[in-house]
Amino acid sequence: MRNKKICLLTTSLSSGGAEKMAANMSLSLSRRGYEVYVVSMKNEIDYEYAGTLYNFGKVKAQHNRFLAFLKFRAFFRQHQFDVIIDHRVRDKFLKELLFAKLVFKSSKVVYCVHHYILELYFSMVNIPLLLRQVLVKNREIIVVSKVAKQKIKEQLNFESKVIYNYIIPKRNVHEVGLSGGFIVAVGRLENIKQFGVLINAYHNSQLPKHNIKLFVLGEGCEREYLEQLILKLNLQNYIELLGFRNDADTYIKHSKALVMSSASEGFPMVLIEALALKTPVISFDCKSGPSEIIQHNINGLLVEDQNSEKLTEAMDRMILDKAFYNNIRNNLEQMPNPFSEENIMGQWVEFLGEF
Structure with a gap:
């Protein structure tokens, strides 16, 4: 049985915590035998990552919006990912509607929520009928905190699962030549x-x-x-x-x-x-x-x-x-580290095996 083909969808590979998590997951999943693709919406690539990168930021810079969208859709149709893990901010209704109906409609999508302010990740939160239009049917929601899980249940009546963020420490941390503290x-x-x-x-x-x-x-x-x-x-x-x-x-x-x-x-x-x-x-x-x-x-x-x-x-x-x-x-x-790669990725691997 082949390992799953995973797409990690991220705003960029630079600067932010959600973006860092996407980069970390690419490294961790690749080491565990998954076939990993990273799709970056912006041409901002600073974090270390693993797998195949599709830099959509470059595509957007070279084409008009319509042609860039067609190339984006063609990429996902070509690869037919087993699971798409979406770490992006998703606050633009029309954009997410197009993605849900024309790009990800038949896909399994994990919507990651990296903040308790739900408007960042669910457009039209106050209009349930419209909100559901930007989410694919075959979906799961992963949140990074208990506060976010509670708000999603209370505000949207959606079930979600908490999986915390983690970091991958570098093997060698060099000295900083500084006097004083x-x-x-x-x-x-x-x-x-x-x-x-x-x-x-x-x-x-x-x-x-x-x-x-x-x-x-x-x-x-x-x-x-x-x-x-x-x-x-x-x-x-x-x-x-x-x-x-x-x-x-x-x-x-x-x-x-x-x-x-x-x-x-x-x-x-x-x-x-x-x-x-x-x-x-x-x-x-x-x-x-x-x-x-x-x-x-x-x-x-x-x-x-x-x-x-x-x-x-x-x-x-x-x-x-x-x-x-x-x-x-x-x-x-x-103290042991509860947010170690081993602990958190164990939860992700179990989750992906069930999804």
């Missing part, structure tokens, strides 16, 4: 990540006085605003915006802690990556994900949601209370 934050420089809130909380903390720097890894539309804020607070010697980096895990590994200040999340990859690298974490207890990842006072600190004063206090406590910090680090060294 630092904390790190990772993500797109966008409003939802609230790096401005983090910078202000850091400014109010004792960390600059102890020469503990803040490195922010990521790129986005708020870079200029954040640069100006750093200058305004006279923190240019303490905060660096390092841009998007493929070696983010190196900085996470060698940081004293990873801090997340988001307004909301889905199931944040940066938190599970930090814990896999045995780095303590500090995060707002925002929806959704942090409370399912962080065990307060054991592997990190959960901060009252959107309380920037408490965020400042948490950073000071984590870094400056040596006994507390060492206890967290010791816990991390001893």
Whole structure:
């Protein structure tokens, strides 16, 4: 019996957590003998992946919309995948209607939901009749958090299954040549990540006085605003915006802690990556994900949601209370990783075998 032919459909292979999961799944499924194809809607390819890549971003750049769509449909008709795992944001009704009726109609599709804000993944959520038109009949829904599962049941009356995200640690994490210590934050420089809130909380903390720097890894539309804020607070010697980096895990590994200040999340990859690298974490207890990842006072600190004063206090406590910090680090060294590739991919393989 041949191994299943799997298509991983993603917005891109760069920058985001959902995109990172698509890349990770391509590596994991390929190693387990699946025939893997990755379809990227944008020509943004930074993450390591495995399998055959269909870069639809390039196709769109070379053809008009109609011809590009025909090529997209022809690709799926040619390959007749056993399962399509869709990691994209799916908030454009007409686009998803065309895909459901003209591209994926006869396919088995797994709709992945990476955030509890359902409008990102189900267009027309308030009009059930229209909503069902953009979903194929032979479908399953996988969510990355318990909050998302609950919302899908309450709001849409759909059943879904929780399978958490996971990361694949690199075998060799090189040293970072830095004097003194630092904390790190990772993500797109966008409003939802609230790096401005983090910078202000850091400014109010004792960390600059102890020469503990803040490195922010990521790129986005708020870079200029954040640069100006750093200058305004006279923190240019303490905060660096390092841009998007493929070696983010190196900085996470060698940081004293990873801090997340988001307004909301889905199931944040940066938190599970930090814990896999045995780095303590500090995060707002925002929806959704942090409370399912962080065990307060054991592997990190959960901060009252959107309380920037408490965020400042948490950073000071984590870094400056040596006994507390060492206890967290010791816990991390001893704790098994519930978000390991082996654990999570075992769930995916079982699921794919049943679907």
